Amino acid sequence: MKLYYDPRTVNCRKVVAGFKLMGVAFDSENVDYFAQDQQSPEYMAINPNAALPALVDGDLKLWESNAILQYGADKVGAESAYPSDLATRADVNRWLLWESSAWFPTCYVYLVENVVKPILEAEPDQAILDGEGPNFHKHAAILDDRLDGQDWLCGTPEPTIADIAVASPMHLHRYQQLPLGEHPNLRAWMSRMEALPAWESTDVAPLLGLA
Ligand SMILES: N[C@@H](CCC(=O)N[C@@H](CS)C(=O)NCC(=O)O)C(=O)O
Known part of the structure; x- marks a missing residue:
């Protein structure tokens, strides 16, 4: 299967880090985000949203980074990263949806600014950063509470694709200047994420000339 991506973008880094964590093999083709190649007719035939990433596996053309993580996990039977236990899987799925609908948008404000x-x-x-503060802290506090007394978001012994997904919008947190000061469990969890080889080896900062 082939991943269409630009390794410098947040949702592409998410998929590559997740695939590395799970040992999912894939071919890849670069689509230059900054040259807006995601808007080419060839790419939009795969993803009509003109957004990265997208995965093609046989007749399947799949977009939405979290759906791609779920597909990759099921493809290789990644039991620890995407447990089949019904309640744990529902928990992982919940955090994937929450990341996309609530967490990503607030972290994205800091990424842009x-x-x-x-x-x-x-x-x-x-003014935009100040205005976003309350919304950011509301969501960060939800994560901080969840991470109290456990290493990973879903209480599993190993990280899951929920950890990968939720860490992604804050992957450049030092440069984003995310206000993490009052969320110690979240900070400690992010340090654990950053120690994972799959995460560390997909660092975007050097690619953006930040580090
Ligand atoms: N919810 C989508 C969001 C995809 C998305 O917005 N990707 C960005 C890069 S991280 C993009 O390509 N945006 C298109 C643009 O800005 O032109 C996902 O998770 O895959």
């Missing part, structure tokens, strides 16, 4: 705008030589808008 503190990483993307400086790369484009534009000024971060402090």
